[in-house]
Amino acid sequence: MNRRDFISQVAAWSAASAAVPFFDVESARSDPKAQSSLAVGKGVDYASLVNRVVARVGGMGAFVKRGDKVVVKPNIGWDRTPAQGANTNPEVVKAIVKLALDHGAKEVLVFDRPCDNPQRSYHNSGIRQAVASIGDHRARCEFIQNWKFVPVQIKRAKVLHEWPLYRPALEADCYINVPIAKSHNLTRLTLGLKNTMGVCGGNRGHIHQQIPQKLTDLALVIAPKLTIIDATRIMLRNGPSGGSLTYVKVLNTILASTDPVAADAYATTLFGLKPADIAPTVAAYRRGLGEIDLAKIKILEA
Amino acid sequence: MAAPSKKPWWKSLVPGWRAVRRLSQLAFLVLFAWLFRSTAYSDSNILHRPVNLFFHMDPLVGASAMLAGKVLLTAFWPALLLLMLTLIFGRFFCGWVCPIGTTLDYVHRFLRPITRRTTIWGQKYVSRWRPMRYIVLLLVLLTAFFAWPLVGYLDPFSLWMRHWTTVLDPAWYSGSTAVVAHSYHYPPWLARPVNSTYGFMANHHIIPFGSSVFHLVGVTLGIAVIVVLLEFVARRFWCRYLCPLGGMLGLVGRWSLVRRLPVKMCAGCRAKENCGVLCRMGSFDEKGKLIPESCNLCMDCVAKCPDDVARFKVKMPPATPATPVGLSRRGVLTALVASAAIPLAAKVTDAIGPNDPPPHLLRPPGVGGEADFLDLCIRCGECMKVCVNNALQPAGLEAGVKGLFSPVLIPRLNYCEYDCTLCGQVCPTGAIPNLVAAVKDKTVIGKAAFDRKRCLPWAKNEECLVCQEHCPLPQKAITTTTCLITQADGKTKLLKRPHVDRNLCIGCGICENKCPLDGPSAIRVYRTEELPPHGGAQMRRRLRWGHPESHPRRGQQ
Numbered sequence: 106m107n108r109r110d111f112i113s114q115v116a117a118w119s120a121a122s123a124a125v126p127f128f129d130v131e132s133a134r135s136d137p138k139a140q141s142s143l144a145v146g147k148g149v150d151y152a153s154l155v156n157r158v159v160a161r162v163g164g165m166g167a168f169v170k171r172g173d174k175v176v177v178k179p180n181i182g183w184d185r186t187p188a189q190g191a192n193t194n195p196e197v198v199k200a201i202v203k204l205a206l207d208h209g210a211k212e213v214l215v216f217d218r219p220c221d222n223p224q225r226s227y228h229n230s231g232i233r234q235a236v237a238s239i240g241d242h243r244a245r246c247e248f249i250q251n252w253k254f255v256p257v258q259i260k261r262a263k264v265l266h267e268w269p270l271y272r273p274a275l276e277a278d279c280y281i282n283v284p285i286a287k288s289h290n291l292t293r294l295t296l297g298l299k300n301t302m303g304v305c306g307g308n309r310g311h312i313h314q315q316i317p318q319k320l321t322d323l324a325l326v327i328a329p330k331l332t333i334i335d336a337t338r339i340m341l342r343n344g345p346s347g348g349s350l351t352y353v354k355v356l357n358t359i360l361a362s363t364d365p366v367a368a369d370a371y372a373t374t375l376f377g378l379k380p381a382d383i384a385p386t387v388a389a390y391r392r393g394l395g396e397i398d399l400a401k402i403k404i405l406e407a
Numbered sequence: 408m409a410a411p412s413k414k415p416w417w418k419s420l421v422p423g424w425r426a427v428r429r430l431s432q433l434a435f436l437v438l439f440a441w442l443f444r445s446t447a448y449s450d451s452n453i454l455h456r457p458v459n460l461f462f463h464m465d466p467l468v469g470a471s472a473m474l475a476g477k478v479l480l481t482a483f484w485p486a487l488l489l490l491m492l493t494l495i496f497g498r499f500f501c502g503w504v505c506p507i508g509t510t511l512d513y514v515h516r517f518l519r520p521i522t523r524r525t526t527i528w529g530q531k532y533v534s535r536w537r538p539m540r541y542i543v544l545l546l547v548l549l550t551a552f553f554a555w556p557l558v559g560y561l562d563p564f565s566l567w568m569r570h571w572t573t574v575l576d577p578a579w580y581s582g583s584t585a586v587v588a589h590s591y592h593y594p595p596w597l598a599r600p601v602n603s604t605y606g607f608m609a610n611h612h613i614i615p616f617g618s619s620v621f622h623l624v625g626v627t628l629g630i631a632v633i634v635v636l637l638e639f640v641a642r643r644f645w646c647r648y649l650c651p652l653g654g655m656l657g658l659v660g661r662w663s664l665v666r667r668l669p670v671k672m673c674a675g676c677r678a679k680e681n682c683g684v685l686c687r688m689g690s691f692d693e694k695g696k697l698i699p700e701s702c703n704l705c706m707d708c709v710a711k712c713p714d715d716v717a718r719f720k721v722k723m724p725p726a727t728p729a730t731p732v733g734l735s736r737r738g739v740l741t742a743l744v745a746s747a748a749i750p751l752a753a754k755v756t757d758a759i760g761p762n763d764p765p766p767h768l769l770r771p772p773g774v775g776g777e778a779d780f781l782d783l784c785i786r787c788g789e790c791m792k793v794c795v796n797n798a799l800q801p802a803g804l805e806a807g808v809k810g811l812f813s814p815v816l817i818p819r820l821n822y823c824e825y826d827c828t829l830c831g832q833v834c835p836t837g838a839i840p841n842l843v844a845a846v847k848d849k850t851v852i853g854k855a856a857f858d859r860k861r862c863l864p865w866a867k868n869e870e871c872l873v874c875q876e877h878c879p880l881p882q883k884a885i886t887t888t889t890c891l892i893t894q895a896d897g898k899t900k901l902l903k904r905p906h907v908d909r910n911l912c913i914g915c916g917i918c919e920n921k922c923p924l925d926g927p928s929a930i931r932v933y934r935t936e937e938l939p940p941h942g943g944a945q946m947r948r949r950l951r952w953g954h955p956e957s958h959p960r961r962g963q964q
Contacts, residue, residue, distance in 0.1 A: 184826060184879075220877055220921070222795045222824050224616060228450040229826075252588030290887065290903070291872045310873040310923020314863065348881030 141364035141396040143371050146407030147357050151337060154407075155200035158361045159333070161407040168330045169279050171209035176277035177201050178329075180285050180300050181217035181232050183346050184225040190338040190353040191346055192226070193285045195235035197335045197359065201283060202236055202244050214273055215246040217303040220346070223248050254306030262322035264315050269306035274327060282329035282365065286336045286372045288344030288352075292316055294376060295345050296369040297332040298324055298385045317388035324365060324394050332368040333361045336375050366395025367402045374399070424719075425706040428502060432509040439506040443571055444612050446833055448795045452844060454832050459789055461506075461564045462835035464489050467544075467652040468565070468785050471551040471558035472836040475782040480836060490659055497663035498656045501646050501688075502703030507563045507634070508646055512687070514638050522639055537647065537689070537701070538734045540654035542742045547651045549746030554778075555809050557749070559786025561651050569788035569812065570631040573621035573801060576792075580615050583608070619797040620820075623812070627801070642687040647701065657700035658732070662724045667708070670697045673716060682708045682717060700732075752808075766933050768806055769816040769914065771799060771830045772823055772850045773840040777806075783838035786812040790830035790839055796821040798916070799830065814839075816852060818916025818932050823852060825879035825915055848880075853914030853932040855884070855907045862929035864904040868892050874918035874930050875905055884911035885918065905930075 144161030148154035159165050169175055179193035187194055198215060205213045215236050219226035227233040227248065236246035254269040274280060284300035291313060292299060298320045302309055304327060312319045336358040340347045347353070356375060362368040366389045370380035380386055380397045390397035439461060446458040462468050469483030489500060501508050515522050543561060550557045559565045583605065590601040608614045621627075637644035646653050672682050672695035683691040685708055690701035708717040764777050771790055774780045791799045791814055798821035799814040806813060814830075816823055825848060831841040842850060859865040864872070875885040887903040894900060907930070914932040922928035 184824065221879075221917075222448075222827070224448055224450070225795065225824060225827065250588075252584070252591050290875050291870060308923055310871070310921060313871050313873050313923065314869045316870065343881065343883055345876055346879060348879060352881075 140401070140403055141362065141367040142403040142405060143360060143362040143364070143367050144405045144407045145358065145360040145371065149357055151194060151196040151357075151359070152200040152203075154357075154359050155197055155333070156204065157407040158359050159201075159204060159331075161405045162331070162361045162363060165204040165208045168281070169205045169208040169210050172211045173205075173209075173278035174276065175205045175210040175213045175279045175281065176274050177205065177213060177215045177281045177283055178274065178300065178303060179215065179217060179232055179283040179335075180295075180303065181226050181230045182220045182303070184219075184221035184229050185346070185348065186229055187231050188338070188350060188353070189347055190285065190287060190340040191344070191348070192230035192232065193283050193335045194337045195231035197333070197337060198232050198283060199235040199239060201281060201333060203239060205279070205281070206239070206241055206244055210243065210279075213244040214277070215244070216249055216271070216273070218249045218271070218305070218309075251306070257326060259322050259326050261325055263318055265312070265319040265322035268312075268323070270326065271304040271306065274304040279331075280327065280329045282332045284332075284334055285338070285340075286334050286375060287340035287347065288342050288376070290344065292383065292385055293378070294373060294383050296334060296372050296383075296386070297329070297365050298369055298389055301327045317384040320385045321388045321392050321394065324389055325392075328394075329365060331361060331363055332365045333359065334368050334372045335359060336372060339375060341376065362402075364395040364402075366390050366397055370395075370397045370399060371402065371404070423706065423710050425710040428704070428706050431503045432512065435504045436506050436509045439567075443568070443576075443792070444615075446789060446792045447612075447616065448793070448827070448829060449612075452826065452828060454793070454829060458793075458833055459787075459835040460485070461568075462785070462787060462789070465562065465564055465652060466490050467547065467655050468558055468562050468787075468835065470655075471547055471556050471562075472783055472785060474548060475551040475554060475556040475558075476779070476836070478783075482835070482837070489656075493656050493659045494663060496665050497660035497702060497704060498653065498700060499704045500656055501650075501653050502705040505563060505646075505652075507567050507650075508643065508703070510567075511635065511638055511643055511645065514635055515642055515687075518638070522642070537698070538732065538738055539648045540650060540657070541732060541734045542738050543649055544651040544654040544658075545739065545742035546746050546749075549742065550749055553746060553750040554782060555750035556782065556785070558651075559784065559812060561649075562785065562787075563645075563650055563652055565785050565787040566630065566634070568792070569786065569801070570627055572788040572792040574624055574628045574631070576615055577619045577621065577624075580618055583614050584618070617797070621791065621797075622800045623803060627812075641689065643689075643703075646703070647689050661700045663699070664721050664724065665704075665719050666699060666722045666724065667697060667702055667704075668718055668720050668722075669716065670699075671695055672697075673714075678711060678713050680711065682712075685711055764807075764934060765805060767931065768802075768934055769818070769853050769916070769932060771814055771816060771839045772828075772847055772852050773831055773842050774838070780838055781806075781809050781813060783836045784813045785836055785838075787835060788812075788814075789833040789835065790814050793829040793833045794821075795824050795827050795829065798823055816916065818919035819928055820920075822916040822920040825917075849913065851913050851935060852916070854909055854912050854935045855914060855916075855918055855930050855932050857905065857907060858927075858929045858931065861924060861927075862905070863924070864902055866929075868894065868902055870902060871923065872903055872905060873921050873923055877917045877921045879915060879917060880911055880913070882908075882911055884908045884913070 142162065144158045146154055146158045177198060179198045181192050183191040185191035202213050202215060233246045236244050253272045255272045256267060257270045258267050259265055282297050282300055284297050287295055289295040301323050302312060336356045338353050338355050340352050341354055342352050360368060360371055366386060369386045373380045373383055386397060389395060396402050442458050442460060445456040463483050464485045466486040466489060469480060469486040473480055547558050547561055587601055587605040590598045634645045641647065672691055683695060687705060688701045688703050690698050692698055770780060791801065798816055800817050801812045802810045802815045806815065826844050828842050828844055828847045831839045863869040875883060875887060878885050884907060885905050886908055887905050890902050890904055892900050892902045916932045918930045919928040919932050922930055
């Protein structure tokens with residue numbers, strides 16, 4: 106590269122970044138007509154449980170190709186300990202990251218935009234240490250950096266037409282959503298669809314008005330290849346931040362599905378509720394993002 | 408041609424005391440910077456480093472806080488050590504340790520072509536201002552006693568710490584992130600090296616973790632700029648004429664054991680610049696006589712003396728120092744009147760203005776009475792530096808004239824993190840009590856209240872509850888009632904509306920911070936007269952008797 110090329114490239118990219126690139130992303134399920142399947146398993150060794158459950162939905166090799174950029178998106182929303190059940194279990198996150206690394210991922214990013222202080226949330230959730238303990242430089246648990254949010258137009262949106270989203274999440278070859286199943290005072294439960302709010306920039310409080318429709322719109326552009334719901338501990342009330350061990354119930358359960366709606370629908374039953382009770386799940390189903398009817402989902406015991 | 412030097416040739420190869428002094432200055436500046444950077448959360452609820460060491464070394468801050476609070480603060484024992492060292496070495500602290508002095512020396516070095524011209528001109532006029540530092544010192548101690556401590560505005564560490572915290576550090580962060588943010592949209596071959604450099608610097612704490620913004624940036628910067636610009640009037644102008652800590656150390660140093668000899672400038676000096684011109688502290692009076700309490704042992708005269716006459720020797724000090732302090736009766740009287748008048752003026756302005764603190768004035772967790780707090784607070788800004796959320800801000804005039812630069816919690820800017828106890832750990836005087844997390848979780852800062860005319864579920868029948876979602880209390884201090892709403896189109900829907908449980912609320916302010924409304928929040932934290940259950944008077948009494956909990960690094964779980 107000579108100097109002229111260098112200057113023109115810098116000029117071109119500066120101009121492009123000044124013009125604010127609009128990311129034109131549109132994704133939906135690859136094959137909406139195929140039957141949704143969902144794997145669910147129980148166990149106390151979370152690493153082997155993750156391996157079993159992921160193997161039942163086709164194995165990590167079906168989602169992560171050699172050289173892929175992978176994003177694992179847990180819930181690191183709160184300055185809470187793993188026992189308090191407000192964040193995704195660090196052992197579960199670690200096992201998923203390891204699986205992706207084993208299948209030749211070029212890099213595995215783990216991040217969330219916390220509601221509480223980011224440093225305290227990353228540390229006290231145990232997720233940062235869990236990812237670091239793998240000791241592989243390809244796996245990184247990174248803090249959100251504000252300049253990486255890019256404005257995204259959601260073309261088929263009904264309510265949320267434009268929102269700043271995290272560029273590394275949009276650019277990932279494989280986006281794996283790893284929510285924890287817990288109660289939520291507004292949507293009753295927070296599961297996979299709600300966990301996507303962690304890649305949203307801006308004033309996220311505004312998403313809470315008409316939240317079912319807005320989460321559905323968001324799911325049009327952030328479509329995980331795989332949703333793994335951590336129900337090793339579930340929070341029964343006073344979510345999403347909780348804070349007392351009395352709200353937490355140990356289920357030692359993990360479920361995985363390529364269908365984000367099916368995963369959320371099944372997880373609802375763990376709380377003794379029906380999928381139709383959760384407005385965001387219903388809204389996403391109506392937009393054709395997945396299956397809500399448990400009878401039509403192929404459930405695989407792992 | 409100059410006469411051949413009497414020094415043996417090898418002496419020029421041995422690093423002299425001046426080089427050691429320079430090394431010491433650099434080392435202490437680095438220490439100051441390292442402690443500054445350590446004044447931050449790093450994956451532990453407890454700070455393990457003595458981040459407020461410089462304050463605890465400072466006899467002026469210690470004396471002033473004790474006079475103002477009428478308490479004994481045992482945490483200031485290193486200040487006694489410094490006083491003892493000063494009795495041996497004189498005012499070495501100003502020349503070898505003080506980070507402001509070092510900064511001024513570097514400024515001078517950098518701007519020597521300009522400062523040299525101006526300072527020689529200025530020196531003639533300002534040497535008679537020498538007693539001013541004692542007036543400032545008297546003012547600081549007397550106002551402290553009369554309950555408006557000025558120490559925070561005049562103590563060198565408070566000044567510098569506040570400047571670094573609220574001006575330099577935020578500017579450094581914004582500048583470096585602006586570069587990396589701009590490069591983010593560049594092609595990878597350009598973005599990657601910038602990003603990895605930034606990552607390296609952030610991981611090694613060269614760049615602070617997050618952005619921070621502070622009020623009164625212009626005022627704080629202005630004060631620092633003035634201190635630096637005075638260097639153009641005379642070298643070390645601040646240290647010579649204004650610094651009350653320097654004045655205090657100089658007074659003690661009058662009886663120091665290590666003394667500079669000879670006590671007069673030599674008549675037949677053959678150096679290009681004699682001691683009087685050379686001395687950065689202006690330690691020689693008009694007749695060429697040495698004023699020992701001005702000397703900061705910089706060793707310039709020793710290094711530059713062509714005949715090796717200038718030297719430092721251990722010598723018993725005279726019972727009465729040879730040179731008078733130079734403080735006239737008029738000066739003392741001025742200080743006395745001023746120190747009585749300034750608190751009085753503050754009282755008068757307080758009396759004209761609102762007597763009670765305004766309803767939104769929130770103090771850091773555990774702070775009880777406003778008057779007690781302002782007595783002990785030295786406006787150093789350590790709490791603002793350490794606050795994980797950049798929630799503590801320097802007060803302007805909202806807390807009255809007396810509250811200038813004292814920390815206030817402004818939840819709309821950011822909130823008090825539920826399990827964080829760092830501000831109490833770093834406070835050098837215990838103005839903010841050092842609480843264990845279990846106690847702090849119950850410590851009341853204020854009480855939240857809704858503005859139902861703006862709150863979305865109340866005013867617009869829209870769902871929201873962002874406030875309740877964020878409430879860190881396990882039992883949730885925000886409760887909801889479910890209402891059946893008939894909308895404009897005749898349809899009905901169930902809507903949850905939030906309420907504050909005043910018995911539970913501790914006023915951390917996360918609800919006010921996260922409220923999605925533009926402009927002011929629909930839920931605000933108000934000051935409450937309910938004293939913190941473990942703060943206030945009870946805490947103060949423990950502090951008074953040197954209870955272990957008052958020690959900044961003990962009393963934690």
